[in-house]
Amino acid sequence: MAMFELTGVRKSFERTEVLKGVDLDIADGEFISLVGPSGCGKSTLLRIIAGLEDQTDGSVRIGGDVVDGIRPADRNLAMVFQSYALYPHLTVFNNIAVPLRMRRLSALQRLPLVRWLVPGTRSAECGIHADVEKVAELLGMRDLLHRKPAQLSGGQRQRVAVGRAIVREPRGFLLDEPLSNLDAKLRVHMRTEIAQLHRRLAATFIYVTHDQAEAMTMSDRIAVMMDGNIIQIGSPDDVYDDPQDLRVAEFIGSPKINILEGATVGEDRALVLAGHRIPISVSEQAGRSISVGIRPEAMRLASSEGALVSGRLAHKENLGAEVLLHVDVDGQSAPVIVRLDHGGARSIRIGEMIDLTFAMEDLRLFDKAGRRVGAKAAQKELAYG
Amino acid sequence: MADVAIATTLSQETAEPARRGRPRLLAKLRRPLAALTLLLPAMTLMTLLLIGPVVAVLAMSLTDYQLGAPSWSFVGFDNYLELYGDRVFWTSLLNTLVYVAIVVPASMALGLGIALLIESGTSLRAFYRSIFFIPVMATLIAMAISWEYMLHPQFGLINLTLKSLGLPAQAWLTNPELALPTIAAIGVWQLFGFNMVLFLAGLVSIPPHLYEAAVMDGARSAWSRFWLVTWPMLGPVTMFVAIISAIRSFQVFDTVHVLTKGGPSKATEVLLYSMYSEGFEFFRSGHAAAIAVVFLAFVLLLTILKVRVIEKKVHYA
Ligand SMILES: Nc1ncnc2c1ncn2[C@@H]1O[C@H](COP(=O)(O)OP(=O)(O)O)[C@@H](O)[C@H]1O
Ligand SMILES: [Mg+2]
Numbered sequence: 082m083a084m085f086e087l088t089g090v091r092k093s094f095e096r097t098e099v100l101k102g103v104d105l106d107i108a109d110g111e112f113i114s115l116v117g118p119s120g121c122g123k124s125t126l127l128r129i130i131a132g133l134e135d136q137t138d139g140s141v142r143i144g145g146d147v148v149d150g151i152r153p154a155d156r157n158l159a160m161v162f163q164s165y166a167l168y169p170h171l172t173v174f175n176n177i178a179v180p181l182r183m184r185r186l187s188a189l190q191r192l193p194l195v196r197w198l199v200p201g202t203r204s205a206e207c208g209i210h211a212d213v214e215k216v217a218e219l220l221g222m223r224d225l226l227h228r229k230p231a232q233l234s235g236g237q238r239q240r241v242a243v244g245r246a247i248v249r250e251p252r253g254f255l256l257d258e259p260l261s262n263l264d265a266k267l268r269v270h271m272r273t274e275i276a277q278l279h280r281r282l283a284a285t286f287i288y289v290t291h292d293q294a295e296a297m298t299m300s301d302r303i304a305v306m307m308d309g310n311i312i313q314i315g316s317p318d319d320v321y322d323d324p325q326d327l328r329v330a331e332f333i334g335s336p337k338i339n340i341l342e343g344a345t346v347g348e349d350r351a352l353v354l355a356g357h358r359i360p361i362s363v364s365e366q367a368g369r370s371i372s373v374g375i376r377p378e379a380m381r382l383a384s385s386e387g388a389l390v391s392g393r394l395a396h397k398e399n400l401g402a403e404v405l406l407h408v409d410v411d412g413q414s415a416p417v418i419v420r421l422d423h424g425g426a427r428s429i430r431i432g433e434m435i436d437l438t439f440a441m442e443d444l445r446l447f448d449k450a451g452r453r454v455g456a457k458a459a460q461k462e463l464a465y466g
Numbered sequence: 467m468a469d470v471a472i473a474t475t476l477s478q479e480t481a482e483p484a485r486r487g488r489p490r491l492l493a494k495l496r497r498p499l500a501a502l503t504l505l506l507p508a509m510t511l512m513t514l515l516l517i518g519p520v521v522a523v524l525a526m527s528l529t530d531y532q533l534g535a536p537s538w539s540f541v542g543f544d545n546y547l548e549l550y551g552d553r554v555f556w557t558s559l560l561n562t563l564v565y566v567a568i569v570v571p572a573s574m575a576l577g578l579g580i581a582l583l584i585e586s587g588t589s590l591r592a593f594y595r596s597i598f599f600i601p602v603m604a605t606l607i608a609m610a611i612s613w614e615y616m617l618h619p620q621f622g623l624i625n626l627t628l629k630s631l632g633l634p635a636q637a638w639l640t641n642p643e644l645a646l647p648t649i650a651a652i653g654v655w656q657l658f659g660f661n662m663v664l665f666l667a668g669l670v671s672i673p674p675h676l677y678e679a680a681v682m683d684g685a686r687s688a689w690s691r692f693w694l695v696t697w698p699m700l701g702p703v704t705m706f707v708a709i710i711s712a713i714r715s716f717q718v719f720d721t722v723h724v725l726t727k728g729g730p731s732k733a734t735e736v737l738l739y740s741m742y743s744e745g746f747e748f749f750r751s752g753h754a755a756a757i758a759v760v761f762l763a764f765v766l767l768l769t770i771l772k773v774r775v776i777e778k779k780v781h782y783a
Contacts, residue, residue, distance in 0.1 A: 154686045191690070
């Protein structure tokens with residue numbers, strides 16, 4: 082049974098429709114990322130799951146129960162905000178203790194001074210103390226417990242926000258771009274930490290990000306959102322290797338996938354690309370224009386007779402372990418990016434003509450509307466490779 | 467304007483010889499000179515209107531000067547000693563403190579309560595903001611006169627209302643036990659709108675994410691969210707409002723002057739009213755000046771507190 086089930090969730094703010102009917106099932110213990118460009122409605126969807134925002138239509142189930150209209154505090158979820166939303170007047174210890182105090186103590190037991198007169202306060206506080214210490218230990222911030230948020234670095238604040246979320250055992254964790262306020266190096270480090278935390282807690286994580294690399298590196302599954310719709314859900318490999326939509330292909334992967342303008346011709350609906358006839362049969366009527374996606378690492382250098390695409394080297398980006406070639410190809414608006422291993426292009430100079438080839442199974446074809454189109458190798462032709 | 471003109475010519479005159487003699491020194495002095503020149507008008511005004519009178523009052527409090535008298539002599543601390551032994555002065559000081567002790571918490575609680583209501587409502591916010599702010603802008607003398615009509619023992623709106631509800635009418639301003647609380651109630655009415663506006667500004671600056679975090683952390687009731695987020699986040703504003711309210715209510719005078727003249731039997735005698743009657747009814751200017759100095763000492767104390775609080779802007783660092 083799915084832990085979270087969203088069916089036909091819509092949301093409008095005044096006249097603009099931000100979510101246009103989202104269906105999503107999330108399994109218990111899964112790490113799922115909602116990824117998409119900013120403004121596509123990821124945070125809104127997360128806030129609807131949290132109960133901070135009411136959907137205009139559709140329903141949300143958590144653990145089999147419909148939670149529509151149930152207050153956030155009663156949904157038993159924990160959230161990490163992009164801004165961390167730490168209580169600035171409380172120490173790290175007290176920040177982390179808040180969720181426990183809210184749940185384990187009565188209103189009377191939370192009043193200053195008076196609280197100690199109520200029976201049970203002392204033992205409850207002892208339990209809270211132990212739990213907070215445990216979390217601080219787990220996140221390696223025992224030394225910080227008596228500081229205020231203003232005295233912490235960005236990374237430490239982020240850790241406190243995570244600590245406040247994991248200190249109790251909620252039914253799921255909602256994280257809204259928790260790393261986007263950190264510097265690049267720390268972000269990469271925290272990716273690993275959060276993924277390890279997920280494995281350790283074995284809890285459901287719903288992780289919102291606009292950074293496809295974060296989604297790819299941490300998730301069990303990725304839901305790619307565009308304009309208020311989830312347009313593809315799958316494992317990181319699925320989404321990378323088998324994009325069902327041109328927008329997914331372009332969003333996932335860095336450097337971006339190469340998109341070349343091609344067309345189908347003839348009775349056998351072969352593909353014509355940069356003046357070459359590629360011997361595959363496209364399941365799309367002849368005469369249609371086709372966007373051909375080829376990942377930079379699928380491009381290879383070729384001898385001039387085996388070339389499928391040729392162009393002039395405009396720029397070379399040396400990344401150490403690999404090198405990216407920017408090749409201007411006639412008739413294509415953007416340069417073709419080729420990713421080669423370290424030293425793979427040492428002899429080539431800027432301005433030289435180079436010839437490129439690729440395997441046919443590495444082509445991803447999309448029609449004019451951006452939908453994926455099938456293709457199979459034409460008969461009696463040898464596969465390129 | 468005249469100040470500026472004089473100031474510039476002065477500085478030019480002093481600068482001229484230096485230019486010929488030691489150009490380096492001039493270059494060094496140019497910035498401080500310019501700063502002084504620019505400060506001069508403000509400093510002149512401050513000296514004339516603020517520091518001068520304060521020094522004059524301080525000096526006068528050490529004399530037996532009487533308004534209109536041709537001569538006066540230095541009497542040292544006699545005026546203060548006299549105050550120390552004067553029952554009326556102590557009554558007046560105590561009344562002022564009681565007035566402050568009623569008006570400050572009441573006007574703050576009312577201001578905060580109404581600010582919270584306005585902030586949580588969705589419609590007519592600007593309307594409520596304006597009507598609650600009207601008492602702040604109205605001239606208190608004029609308002610005191612309308613209060614006088616409302617509080618009239620026989621025909622006043624308040625007693626008529628009480629009677630129609632079957633409750634006993636009260637002699638609001640002539641009953642010694644009720645007079646000071648009544649004056650204080652008018653003070654609250656006059657002040658809470660101002661506090662409300664300050665609290666509204668404070669409430670708007672609380673990041674909404676904190677309330678969402680509180681809700682996610684299990685703060686179900688508005689009550690618990692108030693104590694977890696609103697109250698602590700308003701801390702600096704609250705301090706500021708408390709001090710400003712204290713300073714303002716220390717200055718109570720208009721209502722007393724219009725409604726009770728300090729009576730009945732000194733029940734509403736307050737510091738500024740004592741000073742006024744000493745100085746302008748009995749013409750004992752030296753004595754009035756001593757009261758003014760006591761008053762200034764209190765206001766100065768509160769002002770120092772305020773400066774301290776405002777300098778500690780990084781309240782939660
Ligand atoms: N409270 C709101 N009122 C009006 N529009 C909103 C509100 N919240 C979000 N939006 C709009 O909804 C769209 C999606 O927002 P959001 O879910 O925050 O996007 P994302 O998190 O994917 O960047 C944006 O165009 C944003 O302007
Ligand atoms: Mg967002």
